Amino acid sequence: MPAIEARGLVKTFRSVVRKPGVRGGLRALLAPEYEVRRAVEDVSFAVEQGELLALLGPNGAGKSTTIKMLTGILTPSAGSAVVGGVVPYLAREANARNIGAVFGQRTQLWWDLPARESFRILRDIYGVGASAHAARLAELDSLLGISAFWNTRVRHLSLGQRVLCDLSAALLHDPPVLFLDEPTIGMDIVVKEKVRALLRHEVEQRGRTVLLTTHDVSEVERLAGRVVIVNHGRVVLDGTLEHMRQRFGSGWQVHATVVGTHRRDGAAGCPRGLAVVRSEGSRTVFEPLQGADVLSPHEALGRIIERYEVTDISIEQEDLEQVLRAAYLDARPGVRTA
């Protein structure tokens, strides 16, 4: 059985439409008009035990709403979810023991207490033995360096420090499944790397299952074996990064350092069959135009060298950021399991 399973999840929100002004306010109270928004239209996927899956999608795609249904915070309007063998929104207590969750934008720690106090309270809530708790805390400290600020009141922690404490708190009761909604928000690159090392450790050494949402492309590149992309509340891709590149990418690019704007043949525009993706100073990135006659990398190199005076040229894999942008702009929903 998969550790996480979402089957045809749907979530609609009904909210009162509020028109401006006092009359609008009164009307909303006396004769409210409702607006129904489908945040999640149809989301199905499964995550195996010991797998890390990145749930990706543009702003407003329905990722957080999906995670909220999988963590039991929201009840689906239709469809169902099973996490660690239980239905999260029905068996809340069993679910709480099974999962850890971090919502980067919010904290589960007590605002006016030092983080370490929150850890003690959570230890008592979950009934974790004192020595197991101390060992787990020591391990988290060795990976995240949290002892440097765990005696500071949570309200005085920086955003990055606070999320590190939240991450530790989510792992203290040793849950088999971890949900992370934008966990590296506000973290610098050194701290982000610590979090990635922790997640690799949790998945590879502890067999924990991790479902992660992020807008950080390097995180996806370094961590995720598999991704699910949602757009307009539907799954548009379920597969590996390679599948994502095949589906939404153009494959390869040529990175060239062009001397001046000098063109050897005096012709205007890009060499035939190529388009300029971006140009920063003398560095220009080309990609093949899609169509009947797609150039081979070798032909592309030849045409660029023929046209421009170049000091450096290489074939590179397309930026993942660009592939993701293409995926997010893709307006044709429908399940495509790669």
Ligand SMILES: Nc1ncnc2c1ncn2[C@@H]1O[C@H](COP(=O)(O)OP(=O)(O)OP(=O)(O)O)[C@@H](O)[C@H]1O
């Ligand atoms: N409680 C709510 N009431 C009404 N609409 C909501 C509610 N929660 C979310 N929505 C709407 O549902 C849609 C999906 O929101 P959600 O937060 O799931 O997106 P997301 O993919 O997590 O986006 P982001 O990357 O910006 O965090 C959005 O249009 C949002 O405005």
